[in-house]
Amino acid sequence: MPADIPSHPILSPEAAAALEKRLFAGDERAEWKAMAQAGVAVASAALGDMEEAGGFPAGGRILLLAGKGNNAGDAFIAARDILGLYPGSSCDVLLAFGQRGLKSQASKAWRGLSEAGRGRVRAVTASEVGAAYDLCLDGIFGYQFRPPLPPGAVAAVAAADRADIRLRAAVDLPSGLNSKGAFSADFTYATGVAKAPLLSGTHAGRPRYLDLGFFEKEAPGAPAGADRVLLPSILRPLAGLRPFGIDKRTQGHLALVGGSEGYPGAILMAALAALRSGVGLLTVFVPKALAAAYAARAPEAMWVGMPETKSGALSAAGLRVFHARAGRATALAMGPGCGRDPGTHALLKAIARASKVPFLVDADGLQPDIVRTGKAPRILTPHAGELERIARGAELRPLARSIPAVIVAKGPVTRVCAGGPAYHSFLGGPVLSRGGSGDVLAGLTGGLLAQTPHDPMLAACRAVTLHGMAADLLARARGQAAVDILQLLDFLSPALRCAGSGRRG
DSSP, X not given: OOOOOOEEEEEOHHHHHHHHHHHHTTOHHHHHHHHHHHHHHHHHHHHHHHGGGTOOOTTOEEEEEEOXXXXXXXXXXXXXXXXXXXXXXXXXXXXXXXXXXXOHHHHHHHHHHHHHTTTTEEEOOGGGOOSEEEEEEEESOOTTOOSSOOHHHHHHHHHHHHSEEEXXXXXXXXXXXXXXXXXXXXXXXXXXXXXXXXXXXXXXXXXXXXXXXXXXXXXXXXXXXXXXXXXXXXXXXXXXXXXXXXXXXXXXXXXXXXXXXXXXXXXXXHHHHHHTTTOSEEEEEEEHHHHHHHHHHOTTSEEEEEOBOTTSBBOGGGHHHHHHHSTTOSEEEEOTTOOOOHHHHHXXXXXXXXXXXXXXXXXXXXXXXXXXXXXXXXXXXXXXXXHHHHHTTOOHHHHHHHTXXXXXXOSSSEEEESSSOEEEEOOOOGGGOSXXXXXXXXXXXXXXXXXXXXXXXXXXXXXXXXXXXXXXXXXXXXXXXXXXXXXXXXXXXXXXXXXXHTOOO
């Protein structure tokens, strides 16, 4: 039976406001506790994300844009936390509506920042904003904003725009989201609730969800079928101890099909990723010319050389070989590096038609007829161009229902959908924007599918989360530019350990 997917609902601003009203019921102590928790979480997230650009320096400078309410309070507490960790740092605060405009809780947080950072915190006007800062925290407006931006906020954002800032972070939502003069963030930290505008906003940058425990008991207010954000806790079962006495046959057997003379590397990357998924057995079907070299590179897998077409791709004549060697597989994955040779197309379609176990289709295997062939459950892993090719104008949810399939729609925010709610991953980032990232995800997903063939959605969501967490750790350790995609594999294990301990990174 399919497992529940650890996730939280993505709410409209109105539903989020109603939820917070129910949670706090006017209790100022509860509101202050949540604000303090949010501020500490924002500080931790911003410092972690700055590691992708070299980290926050000992003498780092912060620019804080403050409004009147909770967003300002969250930002004040975040700045106070960072100043406490870095005694040589300083903070310029631009109060968009003046100190008298601060509401009660925000005013309390402002006093706390001023006292804790005495001598290192100064209130500035827009004209006094410096030329360069390491971090900018936008806490002017959140989800209660209604356009247009008032003059004080416009001046504050414009002042930040003129400055040279290494990382621009918005608390909850960027101020003025989707309106003229809006704050443009590198990261947006959704505190407590992920709000729907975060996904459609043009200024939000990379979203991060900071879980403050609002959904420890699933709160009412999320509409049925609401989209959701994936939680790292989905990986905890993979991080725990395996039962004593298990063997490789109880950990799944993946049959992986792909490769061609034109794209020889993709199938190897997928195989290497599958081997790191925890799967017990892996059999890889490749053109005969590739098998020996790949067996030397990854001897843990069983490499099967298949008949080739004249172009060096997999031939339909290999179907009998495939069935003879893949009969005990618990899942299949096909497509990485296979190219578009008609013989390969015929082979993949025949495999899909005959399959009695769930299968994954990736890359050039994602053709309209192949993805709809056969009756076995399936996972599709398209990027934007491949999704357009198989969708033919259909939206994600109805497309997934019509095939039917679990679709992993890869992008800056990857979505996993089987026709119901779409599960969003806010993990990963630009470090994944390089060749081979999708091949690694395909192999990882296939290996996890072989371990939970009864639940393709769980396998897909786990793979996307693990892939994204490993990418975050890779970028924080080595930056976004001077890395190669196979280095991602070395961060899969640390990602599982983070998930097992309840940490993000």
